[in-house]
Amino acid sequence: MPEAGYHHGDLQEALIAATEAILADQGAEGFTLREAARRAGVSPAAPSHHFGNAPGLLTEVAIRGYQELGAALKQAAEKKEPLHLRLHAQGLAYVAFALKYSGRFQMMFSNKRLVAGDERLRKASRDAHREFEVVVAALVAGTPKQAKVAATVAWSTAHGFAKLALEGKFGDPGTDSGRREIMAMLRQVLEYLWPIESARR
Amino acid sequence: MPEAGYHHGDLQEALIAATEAILADQGAEGFTLREAARRAGVSPAAPSHHFGNAPGLLTEVAIRGYQELGAALKQAAEKKEPLHLRLHAQGLAYVAFALKYSGRFQMMFSNKRLVAGDERLRKASRDAHREFEVVVAALVAGTPKQAKVAATVAWSTAHGFAKLALEGKFGDPGTDSGRREIMAMLRQVLEYLWPIESARR
DNA sequence: TCTTTAACTTGACACTGTTCAGATTAGGTC
DNA sequence: GACCTAATCTGAACAGTGTCAAGTTAAAGA
Known part of the structure; x- marks a missing residue:
């Protein structure tokens, strides 16, 4: 060493x-x-x-990023009742990860700079995504197909919000106060999607 | 000339x-x-x-991209009843734009390569976003603040789905059959978010 | 027609990723 | 311990990049 x-x-x-x-x-x-x-x-x-080459190195970094992200999502979902809270926690964890490790996060999702179709990368990404599914499946009463749709909704929303936040659409992600704005807005978004108290409107 | x-x-x-x-x-x-x-x-x-410099040119292109996107969103929302259909149409239009003009779309949202804080760019982006708000405001019975949240949900979901689709998470966006898969999944996502028939579950 | 000024070129500089021949050294074998 | 092989890393080169300063061309106004 x-x-x-x-x-x-x-x-x-x-x-x-x-x-x-x-x-x-x-x-x-x-x-x-x-x-x-x-x-x-x-x-x-x-x-x-x-x-x-460069994509080779970046792919390795991206794989580890997905593993970290997956672990953060898994941890966020633990021991939270009612079940809706788990989804909230996952959404918050997803965006928090994106804000905290913004460079890595952006790299993880820029396929053009990674090794196209690397099998380990695909698996790492799938595994992270699956963390949404396990929570959603427990929550949504319906066929597995419906659960998959709901998980895609959760992923898309979290991902879209994170991306837009990083581009500064909800406040400056580079300052503490900006990040607070962003997370406050996120909480409202999550509450809209999965209201905690009542059944869905 | x-x-x-x-x-x-x-x-x-x-x-x-x-x-x-x-x-x-x-x-x-x-x-x-x-x-x-x-x-x-x-x-x-x-x-x-x-x-x-290069960001200067790219910013000009991005501005026009936002204007086109805004126009597509506006047009998608015209003459559609019930109101839910307008949101569906906007979601479909957003993702269709992203798939059709993927290079421009990606560039529009990569601030690092654009002129940071260009006022015309910010305005163009805001204007496009506002197209979601006008539809949502007509749909959601609530305070303006709630409408803003709902519009952010719509934007985040459409944007996140588009981004993930472009990274190949829902099928190969480079082939016709892949794009059909993607759009089919999107329809399910939209139906989950804003069910057409009944009130929300 | 002359002159000002905007538009464009030329050539240079400091970068980038990648390749290839060669230098170095770690680790296993006699 | 000495030797050899294979892995590891260097150095120099190539084609490409964005940007700048100085010079050239031509359009437009007096």
Whole structure:
């Protein structure tokens, strides 16, 4: 694990960490392969031996992002009654993740920069999405098909809200007060979609 | 309007058209300023005299995109009874726009590549969004604030669904059959959100 | 016609991702 | 311990990018 010398020791992880750092403080557009190599203290050509090319590295980062997101959704749904609260918690967790790790989040959903059709990536994305389904299935009385539709509604709404929020449509996501505005608006949206008290209007 | 000679005649429009063409057949990531200049038959430095820089040109294209999108939403809402159908039509129009002009659509919502805080851009975006509000306000019995929330729900859902669809989460948006799958799923989502027949469950 | 000014080009600079031949070293084998 | 192989990384190069400063061309107004 020595960071100096001709052989890095654990360049793979160092590059992933460097990429996440860049995404964190420069955003998705700020990433360059050379900068990642620079931060890992290695030549521009080094990453190719581990990840093939830039999309290869980014795909690895995206996979981990989906796993984190899935875990956050799972955790948000635990031990919440009534069941509606679980969906609220998941929506809040989804947007909170998007705001907190905005660069990574944006990268996770920009297929053009990832390895098109990577099987592990598809699986990670599906697994995260499924976290919505398990909650929705418990809530919606209906066929599995209806549950799938409801889960798609939940995902689409959370995702659309997060994306629009990141583009500054609901307030500046770069400031504390802006983020509070955004989350307040989100709570109203969730309440509209899945009212907590009464049955749906 | 002569296309040849030292002075182009109408380079402004030519560059915008070239940009839209690139976005149409290469996608948002495929755009380069030099390629736009190339297609307009002009040197790489020429665009700067009209748009300052690449974000300047892209912002102009995005503004027109929002205007088109707003017009499509407005048109979709015309002459449809019952009122729920207007929202359905708007959702369908939103996603149809995203699928048809995917490159431009993606660019419209990638602030990092546009002029941050351009006033005309903000207005164009707001105007498009407002098309949701006018329909929702007529539908939702409630305070203006509630109408705003409902409009945000509509926008978020349509936008999220469109984005996820473009990333291939509901089928391949590049094929006819994939697009049919996507639109079929969307119809179910809209029916879940705003059931046509009965009152909301 | 002359001159001002807008439009455009040329050439340069600092970047980018990727490739390829070569240098280095880690780890297993004698 | 010495040797060899295979993995790892470097250095230099290439084609491409956005943008800038200085120079060239032509349109428009006096």
